[in-house]
Amino acid sequence: MTIRKIICFFKKLCFFCKKDNATVAHLALNGVIGKDGKFSSGLNIENVFPLLKKAFKMENIKAVAITINSPGGSPVQSELIYNAIRELSVEQKIPVYTFARDVAASGGYWLLLAGDEIYAHRASIIGSIGVIFSGFGFVDAIKKIGVERRIYTEGKNKAILDPFMPEEAENIEILKDAQRDIFEGFKELVKSRRGEKLKGDEDFLNDKIFTGAFWSGCKSVELGLVDAIADMRGKMKEKFGKKVEIKNVSIKKGLIKSLFSEKSDIGSEIIYKIEEKLSFNRFGL
Numbered sequence: 001m002t003i004r005k006i007i008c009f010f011k012k013l014c015f016f017c018k019k020d021n022a023t024v025a026h027l028a029l030n031g032v033i034g035k036d037g038k039f040s041s042g043l044n045i046e047n048v049f050p051l052l053k054k055a056f057k058m059e060n061i062k063a064v065a066i067t068i069n070s071p072g073g074s075p076v077q078s079e080l081i082y083n084a085i086r087e088l089s090v091e092q093k094i095p096v097y098t099f100a101r102d103v104a105a106s107g108g109y110w111l112l113l114a115g116d117e118i119y120a121h122r123a124s125i126i127g128s129i130g131v132i133f134s135g136f137g138f139v140d141a142i143k144k145i146g147v148e149r150r151i152y153t154e155g156k157n158k159a160i161l162d163p164f165m166p167e168e169a170e171n172i173e174i175l176k177d178a179q180r181d182i183f184e185g186f187k188e189l190v191k192s193r194r195g196e197k198l199k200g201d202e203d204f205l206n207d208k209i210f211t212g213a214f215w216s217g218c219k220s221v222e223l224g225l226v227d228a229i230a231d232m233r234g235k236m237k238e239k240f241g242k243k244v245e246i247k248n249v250s251i252k253k254g255l256i257k258s259l260f261s262e263k264s265d266i267g268s269e270i271i272y273k274i275e276e277k278l279s280f281n282r283f284g285l
Contacts, residue, residue, distance in 0.1 A: 024244055027064065033072060033107040053088070056094055067099045068108055070107065095116045098117075100226065119228055183210075200223075
């Protein structure tokens, strides 16, 4: 046998050995969840879906692992990304494992629920199941500096969130009604995905879980919000063998690269980074 034939033989042998190793596609979802405007650089269905498709279409994959590091954001974008993950998982018959990193709270926890099994680190921040709207009121401020607010609308409630106009009970109730509907949908999703794993009856869930509170990864396991404490690589090796091949699917350019991209809006990028930092700061991160 010639040297060339020997080399070809070993190449084929290595190829088949490698083919026997399980492959897992890994996607990292990092940042605030939102769409356009101030959240243009965050997570939204437009920039996440192409990466999800790429992950699920990898050849011979056994699973898709998704690590999540997000303090939340838009409930609509959270739902769209969640739906996309679940639909692709069912269509391709590929299981999904989700892993919380520093924080998977509010919309971040919504994404975490997309996993067939969900995990966290001991010090991960989990939960914040609720809906929030925040703003400022400048009514007295503009009076002091002698500014007159002029606004014209069709529809008496069109300007209910205007920070330069006084709050009215009717307008607050409109906002609360919208929040209530979103909150109920969030709660139903948690109950449908976690099912009997959630500890406690309905009263316990409403008094303890569905309050907007958040917990460590360890406490979240006790409450049934996550399945166990585990890191992504360790869990994938445990499930698919020590020689599992984890293929990363990147999602986001670095800040410096994005700032100097031809299509980048530098002002928006900087504002987004500040808002992202403030969102993570809520959880001491």
